[in-house]
Amino acid sequence: MGNSVEGKICLVTGGGRGIGRAVTEALAKAGAQKVIVCDINDTAFAEITAEYRNVEGMVADVTRTAEVAGLVQTINEKYGRIDVLVNNAGITRDALIQKMEDDAWDAVIDINLKGVFLTTRAVAPIMLAQGSGSIINMASVVGIDGNIGQTNYAASKGGVISMTKTWAKEFPRKGARITCNAVAPGFIRTPMTEKVPEKVLNLMVGKTPLGRMGEAEDVAKAVLFLASDDASFITGQVIRVDGGLTF
Numbered sequence: 001m002g003n004s005v006e007g008k009i010c011l012v013t014g015g016g017r018g019i020g021r022a023v024t025e026a027l028a029k030a031g032a033q034k035v036i037v038c039d040i041n042d043t044a045f046a047e048i049t050a051e052y053r054n055v056e057g058m059v060a061d062v063t064r065t066a067e068v069a070g071l072v073q074t075i076n077e078k079y080g081r082i083d084v085l086v087n088n089a090g091i092t093r094d095a096l097i098q099k100m101e102d103d104a105w106d107a108v109i110d111i112n113l114k115g116v117f118l119t120t121r122a123v124a125p126i127m128l129a130q131g132s133g134s135i136i137n138m139a140s141v142v143g144i145d146g147n148i149g150q151t152n153y154a155a156s157k158g159g160v161i162s163m164t165k166t167w168a169k170e171f172p173r174k175g176a177r178i179t180c181n182a183v184a185p186g187f188i189r190t191p192m193t194e195k196v197p198e199k200v201l202n203l204m205v206g207k208t209p210l211g212r213m214g215e216a217e218d219v220a221k222a223v224l225f226l227a228s229d230d231a232s233f234i235t236g237q238v239i240r241v242d243g244g245l246t247f
């Protein structure tokens with residue numbers, strides 16, 4: 001037991017690279033029976049599935065109801081349970097409000113907000129039937145504090161935090177031991193933040209008490225804790241992993 005995910009069946013959306021990949025590795029190394037990585041194509045998870053025998057890739061776009069249902073059904077048929085769901089898939093399409101096109105709004109809300117809803121809705125009957133589970137949603141400090149140029153992203157992550165709190169209340173209603181928490185990273189070095197200008201990143205590091213950008217592994221460690229039995233009395237929380245950038 002302890003800080004363990006031994007024997008657990010885990011699903012990580014968008015687990016092919018960046019934070020999702022680090023989460024997948026952390027769960028796999030900690031002894032998960034199987035970590036299923038879903039991503040939009042199979043090249044995204046080719047490396048990680050080759051590296052770990054307890055990591056398996058499945059193609060699914062979290063914005064498509066039928067694909068998500070198929071993914072969850074396949075996992076359930078193969079393994080008979082889902083113990084840990086990490087809703088990690090997410091994108092940015094930044095612009096100042098007056099320049100933000102409809103398609104930038106729609107794309108970000110679709111993946112970051114609706115994708116989390118669709119995936120959790122599909123997994124819910126399985127977790128409720130088994131009477132246990134951990135759901136961990138990837139939010140962002142931007143979903144708490146807002147950020148210039150990120151109207152769509154802030155709205156999506158704020159929504160993720162609200163869904164997290166709703167599910168923390170809703171899932172355990174019939175006595176199920178199901179927890180739901182969010183992790184809110186600050187600026188983390190991943191392919192997503194490669195697009196952010198060096199000047200902005202330096203500015204952020206300057207404002208961060210711990211004086212560096214976060215690494216994907218910093219976030220993965222918090223997710224691993226929340227997925228483990230050690231966190232069984234923690235629910236409805238938003239844990240910031242941002243080096244003290246915000247509080």
Ligand SMILES: NC(=O)c1ccc[n+]([C@@H]2O[C@H](COP(=O)([O-])OP(=O)(O)OC[C@H]3O[C@@H](n4cnc5c(N)ncnc54)[C@H](O)[C@@H]3O)[C@@H](O)[C@H]2O)c1
Nearest residue numbers: 014016017018019061062088089090140185187188190192
């Ligand atoms: N990097 C940061 O600084 C940072 C900060 C706060 C929050 N986050 C959040 O962490 C999560 C991961 O971010 P990252 O930096 O690792 O991003 P990333 O772009 O490096 O990785 C995202 C992964 O999600 C996959 N993905 C995208 N759309 C998908 C879809 N429709 N269905 C399935 N998979 C899809 C991508 O293929 C990719 O593998 C996101 O939710 C992001 O908003 C990141």
